[in-house]
Amino acid sequence: TLCPVSLQNDSWGKQYSYALFKAMSHMLCIGYGQQAPVGMSDVWLTMLSMIVGATCYAMFIGHATALIQSLDSSRRQYQEKYKQVEQYMSFHKLPADMRQRIHDYYEHRYQGKMFDEESILGELSEPLREEIINFNCRNLVANMPLFANADPNFVTSMLTKLKFEVFQPGDYIIREGTIGKKMYFIQHGVVSVLTKGNKETKLADGSYFGEICLLTRGRRTASVRADTYCRLYSLSVDNFNEVLEEYPMMRRAFETVALDRLDRIGEYRGGSLLPYPLPWQPLSRLGAQF
Structure with missing residues (x-):
């Protein structure tokens, strides 16, 4: 019932x-x-x-x-990270246009996902780690004369020192007259190289710039501005010299390339004299400077 x-x-x-x-x-x-x-x-x-x-x-x-x-933990980590960024911007009362630029930077830098790449690679075996790094970055240095005929082990060691960076449209990646500390490889994007004579040269995917700082201690001879969102890999002078210390046989080869490169861009006079010492050269090996 x-x-x-x-x-x-x-x-x-x-x-x-x-x-x-x-x-x-x-x-x-x-x-x-x-x-x-x-x-x-x-x-x-x-x-x-x-x-x-x-x-x-x-x-x-x-x-x-x-x-x-758990199905998308990297996106969750990104969201948690960006919440901290929003709180930071609110705490410092940043203007709306600056907040938008920060938001756009994070979107292009992480693309909605965040990984601890250094930790992930650090947990892998050395052969597997080198294989991954070569897969990701080998094409970036394939067209560069400095590395074209270099020892493959030397190139692999150099690739492990590359750092990923993102620049927004209008950012000056390099400013003329500043001390060069890094060179850059373009993975994706377009940049403009601006010289004193108002000459403008475009560089795109697969190109590189700023390599003279690896060969000399001089100042930048041109400015480089990002025209689009640019995904670059940078190699610092300190890391370059650190790897070079492990491969002493590469020093003479790089010195020859440096002299040829500086000769072609008109950065030195007298055929064999550099305006400043190569990073690995003692001062006693150089002639008069100007």
Whole structure:
């Protein structure tokens, strides 16, 4: 009589299905039908059923949420990181246009995902790590005379020193007259090389610039401005010299390339004299400077 649906003459499958529906309604706290519990035993059993059901339901939701988050942990890390950035911008009351530039930088730098690449590579075996680095960066240095005929082991060691950087349109990557500390390889993007004579040269994917700082200690002879969002890899002078110390046979080859390069761009006079010492040359080996 308590059942609004007549199941007495139905199959056991229908009876079981309806009983399961009623039990799940109790446990998931959806309801317990038209008839309220009768008697204290029914009340306590109903409350116990609802508590157990609510607990199971909460555990199910929690596990489902954790599973969904684990499917894209890198995006979640990015979102958590950017929340800190937003709090930082709010704390310092940065203007709206600056906040937008910071937002755009993070979007292009991380593309919605954040990885601890240094930690990941550090956990791999050395052969596997070198294979990955060569796959990612070998094409960047393939067109550079400094590395074209170099020892493959030397090039691999050099590639491990590359640092990934992102620049926004209008950013000056290099300014004329400043001391050169890095050279850059363009993975993606377009830059303009600006010289004193207002001459402008465009460089795009696969090109490189600023390599003279690896060969001399002079100042930049041109400015370089990003025309689009640029994804670059940089090689610092210190890291270059550090690797060069491990491969002493490469010094003479690089000295020859340096002299030829400086000769072609008119950065020295007298055929064999540099205006400043090569990073690995002692001063006693150089002639008069100007």
